[in-house]
Amino acid sequence: MDTDALETTASPVRASRQDGSYPRPQLVRPSWTDLGGEWDLRFDDDDDGLRAKWFAPATAITFDRTITVPYPPESPASGIGDTGFHPVVWYRRSITRPTTEGGHTLLHFGAVDYRCSVWLGGTLLGHHEGGHTPFSFDVTDAFDGEGEHSLVVRAEDDPLDVAQPRGKQDWELDPHVIWYHRTTGIWQPVWLETVPPLYVDHLAFAPDVTTGSVVVTVELNRRPDDHTLLDVELSFEGEPLATHRIAVHSHRVDVTVVVPRQINGQNYEELLWSDRTPRLIDVRLDLTGRTGVDSSDTVFSYFGLRSATVDRGRFLLNDRPVFLRSVLSQGYWPQSHLAAPSGDALRAEVQLIKDLGFNAARVHQKIEDPRFLYWADRLGLLLWEEMPSAYEFSTTAARRVVAEWSDVIRRDSSHPSIVTWVPLNESWGVQHIAHDATVREYARSLFHLTKSLDPTRPVVSNDGWEHLDSDIWSIHDYEPSGDVVAARYADRASVAALFDGVGPAGRRLRLGDEPDRGQPVMLTEFGGVKFAPNSDVDNAWGYSTASSADDFAARLGSLLDAVRASEVLAGYCYTQLTDTGQETNGLVTADRIPKLPVERLRAIMTGGAGAAEAV
Numbered sequence: 001m002d003t004d005a006l007e008t009t010a011s012p013v014r015a016s017r018q019d020g021s022y023p024r025p026q027l028v029r030p031s032w033t034d035l036g037g038e039w040d041l042r043f044d045d046d047d048d049g050l051r052a053k054w055f056a057p058a059t060a061i062t063f064d065r066t067i068t069v070p071y072p073p074e075s076p077a078s079g080i081g082d083t084g085f086h087p088v089v090w091y092r093r094s095i096t097r098p099t100t101e102g103g104h105t106l107l108h109f110g111a112v113d114y115r116c117s118v119w120l121g122g123t124l125l126g127h128h129e130g131g132h133t134p135f136s137f138d139v140t141d142a143f144d145g146e147g148e149h150s151l152v153v154r155a156e157d158d159p160l161d162v163a164q165p166r167g168k169q170d171w172e173l174d175p176h177v178i179w180y181h182r183t184t185g186i187w188q189p190v191w192l193e194t195v196p197p198l199y200v201d202h203l204a205f206a207p208d209v210t211t212g213s214v215v216v217t218v219e220l221n222r223r224p225d226d227h228t229l230l231d232v233e234l235s236f237e238g239e240p241l242a243t244h245r246i247a248v249h250s251h252r253v254d255v256t257v258v259v260p261r262q263i264n265g266q267n268y269e270e271l272l273w274s275d276r277t278p279r280l281i282d283v284r285l286d287l288t289g290r291t292g293v294d295s296s297d298t299v300f301s302y303f304g305l306r307s308a309t310v311d312r313g314r315f316l317l318n319d320r321p322v323f324l325r326s327v328l329s330q331g332y333w334p335q336s337h338l339a340a341p342s343g344d345a346l347r348a349e350v351q352l353i354k355d356l357g358f359n360a361a362r363v364h365q366k367i368e369d370p371r372f373l374y375w376a377d378r379l380g381l382l383l384w385e386e387m388p389s390a391y392e393f394s395t396t397a398a399r400r401v402v403a404e405w406s407d408v409i410r411r412d413s414s415h416p417s418i419v420t421w422v423p424l425n426e427s428w429g430v431q432h433i434a435h436d437a438t439v440r441e442y443a444r445s446l447f448h449l450t451k452s453l454d455p456t457r458p459v460v461s462n463d464g465w466e467h468l469d470s471d472i473w474s475i476h477d478y479e480p481s482g483d484v485v486a487a488r489y490a491d492r493a494s495v496a497a498l499f500d501g502v503g504p505a506g507r508r509l510r511l512g513d514e515p516d517r518g519q520p521v522m523l524t525e526f527g528g529v530k531f532a533p534n535s536d537v538d539n540a541w542g543y544s545t546a547s548s549a550d551d552f553a554a555r556l557g558s559l560l561d562a563v564r565a566s567e568v569l570a571g572y573c574y575t576q577l578t579d580t581g582q583e584t585n586g587l588v589t590a591d592r593i594p595k596l597p598v599e600r601l602r603a604i605m606t607g608g609a610g611a612a613e614a615v
């Protein structure tokens with residue numbers, strides 16, 4: 001392995017204007033070492049590796065393949081492209097201690113699907129479970145001297161384990177219906193950074209638009225020594241907004257910083273973040289310990305001053321109603337699967353969604369790369385974040401979902417773009433929720449757990465149907481006729497009839513006497529029109545089929561006009577952004593080529609000028 005290929009990348013001091021390459025955009029340090037690129041790989045289908053100590057530097061076993069990290073081995077971009085069942089895979093590469101002097105060296109993983117163990121130089125660093133959440137190890141002591149050290153990762157991802165939160169990764173050998181190829185092992189960036197002995201380990205922001213303040217939660221790697229100070233500086237477009245200094249006596253501290261200019265109520269909206277004006281406030285934190293004991297740690301971040309609530313049948317952003325024009329985004333690429341092809345591809349994805357006329361996206365059955373969230377923050381795209389489902393209800397599945405979902409909220413709660421949490425989708429993993437009291441209690445617990453971990457955003461209890469208590473009544477309806485959709489959602493009486501009876505998919509929309517607090521009603525999956533005249537995908541399908549570009553435009557226009565005509569609906573989510581595997585019902589192809597001119601699609605989605613014109 002060529003360790004000379006490692007590159008230390010400098011990061012900007014304005015986190016709100018970074019280039020999108022840094023893997024953790026809301027906790028930025030000046031330099032980092034990317035460990036992406038070529039690694040050795042070996043499949044372990046018989047699970048012999050632990051017994052044979054493949055993690056040992058002197059192992060005689062040959063890692064017989066070369067993989068490009070962070071692309072999963074099922075993907076062509078990895079250089080492997082093997083979509084068979086391989087429940088255990090091993091990775092190996094050589095690394096050297098970063099050249100930065102002093103401090104501690106941290107090894108970070110963005111995500112490894114699903115369960116993994118990590119060794120450096122034969123020393124076990126630790127384990128992690130959860131295929132969508134980050135983890136880190138302090139590897140300072142594992143570097144025994146200078147020179148190269150063997151970094152080994154064992155990843156376990158059993159395709160037949162339906163208690164594992166897997167989203168839309170198929171448990172069958174070949175993709176079928178709405179499921180697609182698996183993503184095994186490392187699929188987000190791996191990197192090193194050097195930190196001082198006392199450093200910022202986690203950072204979170206809780207803004208309050210009514211007081212013009214933000215609570216900055218800072219967690220340190222350990223309890224600080226006496227005389228440790230924390231300085232917080234806020235700025236916007238280079239203009240200083242506020243500073244705050246506090247003595248730190250615990251490993252966790254909450255700092256409330258007030259922005260004085262927000263006291264002027266007539267001008268307070270000038271700093272607010274929204275999809276139209278995605279203003280980001282830069283943050284600099286300086287942690288200074290006793291001289292000679294702890295050197296200082298400086299980190300850079302950002303947040304958006306905004307609120308997201310629901311009231312009186314509407315979704316409110318900064319206390320103003322916003323009609324959500326959303327699209328279902330699965331974040332799947334033919335060449336790299338759930339992994340992003342590049343950091344630039346994530347920016348392009350957000351920009352594409354905006355260009356098509358949407359102000360929001362529902363990220364479906366995937367926890368997106370933080371760099372995607374950064375571009376949503378910066379470019380102004382509202383996001384619904386949805387937990388990838390397990391496919392059975394059991395104590396094992398419940399424990400896994402609760403643990404991973406809690407980590408997801410911890411990772412992402414400071415992104416202003418995320419405006420809604422979705423812990424369950426279409427009763428996946430809770431199939432008997434209508435009749436099993438135990439399942440209902442589990443679903444209720446997810447809703448209330450989410451509210452307790454983050455009380456600042458709406459939570460959808462079970463997106464699509466069979467709602468328990470929920471902040472939004474969301475409905476999935478793939479009726480192909482615009483006239484039928486228009487009648488179904490025309491007014492409050494027609495929508496009330498849906499909730500009193502059986503919903504469009506043959507499921508009750510609301511279970512029992514769940515509280516109705518005037519929650520907004522949204523059509524969060526509809527459309528799904530297939531238009532793929534040149535597709536070579538086997539068993540390609542959609543919920544209805546267009547025969548030509550003109551027919552595709554007409555079907556889209558009819559459905560979108562019906563949704564906009566409703567006096568009840570507070571938003572929509574069209575299915576879907578891209579063709580995904582055999583699902584050829586995207587607005588663009590799997591390679592992100594629009595199926596109609598972008599301006600035409602934008603007019604249809606927004607109801608703007610030109611929506612009724614011929615293609």
